[in-house]
Amino acid sequence: MCWHRYDDTHNLVLTLHIQPGAKRTEAVGLHGDALKIKLAAAPVDGKANAALLKFIAKCFDVPLNQVLLKQGDKSRRKLLVVQKSSHGPGVLFKES
Numbered sequence: 001m002c003w004h005r006y007d008d009t010h011n012l013v014l015t016l017h018i019q020p021g022a023k024r025t026e027a028v029g030l031h032g033d034a035l036k037i038k039l040a041a042a043p044v045d046g047k048a049n050a051a052l053l054k055f056i057a058k059c060f061d062v063p064l065n066q067v068l069l070k071q072g073d074k075s076r077r078k079l080l081v082v083q084k085s086s087h088g089p090g091v092l093f094k095e096s
Helices: 047-060
Strands: 004-006 012-019 026-031 034-038 067-071 077-082
Touching: 012 047, 047 067, 047 077
Parallel strands: 012 034
Antiparallel strands: 004 012, 012 077, 026 034, 067 077
16 A cells, blocks of 8 residues: 555545654655654644644645645544645655
8 A cells, every 4th residue: 555645536645654753844754554754843732733734735835724634633643635736745755
């Protein structure tokens, strides 16, 4: 299984493994069937989730409201949907 796919409405669906509390926010490679992302935010009061959504929105050059956390609100493994992005999943590696 791949860490990214497109759904029926051509939205990009990402399977991510999150490591909060890192020095900086960046995509670092694969972790099983998920893309591992280090976050420079603590997993307290939703700060890590907010930082993740902001990072993904910036990478894909979409408004924050077009990045949806579908699964994994309190888990390291998350499923995100990026709506109406003109970029492919490779942009995550260009930001590092």
